[in-house]
Amino acid sequence: MGKVTGFLEYQRLQEASEDKESRKKHYREFILHLSDDEAKVQGARCMDCGIPFCMSGCPVDNIIPDFNDLVYRQDWKAAIQSLHSTNNFPEFTGRVCPAPCEEACTLRINDDAVGIKSIEHAIIDKAWEEGWVGPQPPSHKTGKRVAVVGSGPAGLACAQQLARAGHGVVVFEKNDRVGGLLRYGIPDFKMEKWLVDRRLGQMEAEGVEFRVNHVVGQAPVGAGNKQAKPVSPKKLLAEFDAVVLSGGAELPRDLPVSGRELDGIHFAMDFLPLQNRRVAGDKNVEDLWASGKHVVVIGGGDTGSDCVGTSNRHGAASVTQFELLPMPPDLDRNPVWPYWPQRLRTSSSHEEGAERDWSIGTKEFIGEDGKIKAIKAVRLEWKDGKMSELPGSEFVLPADLVLLAMGFVSPVQAVLDAFGVEKDPRGNAKATTDGEACYLTSVPKVFAAGDMRRGQSLVVWAIREGRQCARSVDEFLMGFSELPR
Numbered sequence: 001m002g003k004v005t006g007f008l009e010y011q012r013l014q015e016a017s018e019d020k021e022s023r024k025k026h027y028r029e030f031i032l033h034l035s036d037d038e039a040k041v042q043g044a045r046c047m048d049c050g051i052p053f054c055m056s057g058c059p060v061d062n063i064i065p066d067f068n069d070l071v072y073r074q075d076w077k078a079a080i081q082s083l084h085s086t087n088n089f090p091e092f093t094g095r096v097c098p099a100p101c102e103e104a105c106t107l108r109i110n111d112d113a114v115g116i117k118s119i120e121h122a123i124i125d126k127a128w129e130e131g132w133v134g135p136q137p138p139s140h141k142t143g144k145r146v147a148v149v150g151s152g153p154a155g156l157a158c159a160q161q162l163a164r165a166g167h168g169v170v171v172f173e174k175n176d177r178v179g180g181l182l183r184y185g186i187p188d189f190k191m192e193k194w195l196v197d198r199r200l201g202q203m204e205a206e207g208v209e210f211r212v213n214h215v216v217g218q219a220p221v222g223a224g225n226k227q228a229k230p231v232s233p234k235k236l237l238a239e240f241d242a243v244v245l246s247g248g249a250e251l252p253r254d255l256p257v258s259g260r261e262l263d264g265i266h267f268a269m270d271f272l273p274l275q276n277r278r279v280a281g282d283k284n285v286e287d288l289w290a291s292g293k294h295v296v297v298i299g300g301g302d303t304g305s306d307c308v309g310t311s312n313r314h315g316a317a318s319v320t321q322f323e324l325l326p327m328p329p330d331l332d333r334n335p336v337w338p339y340w341p342q343r344l345r346t347s348s349s350h351e352e353g354a355e356r357d358w359s360i361g362t363k364e365f366i367g368e369d370g371k372i373k374a375i376k377a378v379r380l381e382w383k384d385g386k387m388s389e390l391p392g393s394e395f396v397l398p399a400d401l402v403l404l405a406m407g408f409v410s411p412v413q414a415v416l417d418a419f420g421v422e423k424d425p426r427g428n429a430k431a432t433t434d435g436e437a438c439y440l441t442s443v444p445k446v447f448a449a450g451d452m453r454r455g456q457s458l459v460v461w462a463i464r465e466g467r468q469c470a471r472s473v474d475e476f477l478m479g480f481s482e483l484p485r
């Protein structure tokens, strides 16, 4: 354990960040990891609970009390070994995870949680800086070959685990760059993309092959990569000993009200990746900007918040975010500890400036000459989980750009249909996560993991599923597996 009285003596410390006016002028990350001394003090706050509830909140089962203690003792090398034993990519989760572990931390009952995410961030950044993270190529090759379809965090974690177990792994990605939503969803100001490239370098050195611009079993959809070369499921099944489907949940939820066809109404994912491309230095990126516009973001989650941050960086005239549900309470403790509470979450993008409005229903998009000009909306009343419109509460708000960020319905069905994979009632690839043959779909030797299996979720869940799926594939191929569960 860190310091016996640490949690009584020390306060939780937020990571330092650049001032909100100056950070809005660029797309770089603006949160600094803790210094060694700061991390030591934060590690000292951990009580090393008999039952570490933090771990039950962490989807990858990070061994949190251990690395808190190791950082308190300044044994950073052992800390990164502990962290990497459960999580392939702590530099991603240390930046973008909503940290369910912290809501589950025992201190959260009546105090501020241990700053677990900030400690994770400090450990992994230091480990890379010190040169402690290198390729771990397998000592032997099995001669088996696995195709991974989709290069988001689920596909990457799965590919890395399988390559380390000695299998020949090829990752097929329909986009022109690897990374899934880490690359073309999450903005650079939350997570810079050289972090993804650095991991890819490690994975290539471990033997993983990446084939970008290859779309498996479907034609590219929406703003997808029209240049992608089609790859048939039949070919993959013939050439590989196992196939992992980790193509994410890319079908966005639409808002089919009157005026939906107007120019200037876009899905968030037709807007956000364009900025990631510009930051990456791409030329001829489609001209869709929020600059000088009255932007209305519909949907109150992470994706909506990313639209807010990006619109402010473009120089929008105003940014408003609508949410259908009522405003959750602004809690400073967790009343449903150790579970995940519904509470007001104010992201760094919200802090940079946005009008947030709750219990709002969109009635109509109002246009002029085919272009969006305003939104007609109404206030809602929620009773016993049911909503009704508040009479006389309709209002009209000017809007030149509307971004739909209401979540994702399911994976694109075409790829699942092309493999003939059975689906669950929500249209996800059906596969269990326990018992024998977990992550295996209804089609022999075809596995599924990440958002494609569980539906729209989080980076940390994708990493967990990728790791666990890798173990299941390894067992399937070899009859046993030494990969962690």
Ligand SMILES: Cc1cc2nc3c(=O)[nH]c(=O)nc-3n(C[C@H](O)[C@H](O)[C@H](O)COP(=O)(O)OP(=O)(O)OC[C@H]3O[C@@H](n4cnc5c(N)ncnc54)[C@H](O)[C@@H]3O)c2cc1C
Pocket (backbone or CB within 6 Å): 096, 097, 098, 149, 150, 151, 152, 153, 154, 155, 156, 172, 173, 174, 175, 179, 180, 181, 182, 185, 186, 190, 214, 215, 216, 217, 218, 246, 247, 248, 249, 272, 302, 303, 306, 415, 449, 450, 451, 452, 456, 457, 458, 459, 460, 462
């Ligand atoms: C804008 C946005 C912001 C988010 N922010 C956060 C956050 O801050 N924190 C967090 O924890 N989570 C966040 N999420 C959720 C998180 O990014 C996802 O849950 C996670 O990336 C899912 O990982 P995945 O590997 O299952 O799929 P994805 O990351 O979606 O990757 C799937 C990949 O498969 C490829 N693909 C799909 N079909 C095919 C095919 N047929 N052939 C070849 N390739 C294919 C896709 O092009 C894509 O690259 C965010 C999501 C969005 C949309």
Ligand code: SF4
Pocket (backbone or CB within 6 Å): 045, 046, 047, 048, 049, 052, 053, 054, 055, 064, 065, 068, 104, 105, 106, 107, 114, 116
């Ligand atoms: S629940 Fe909190 S205090 Fe207890 S071991 Fe985990 S991080 Fe430390």
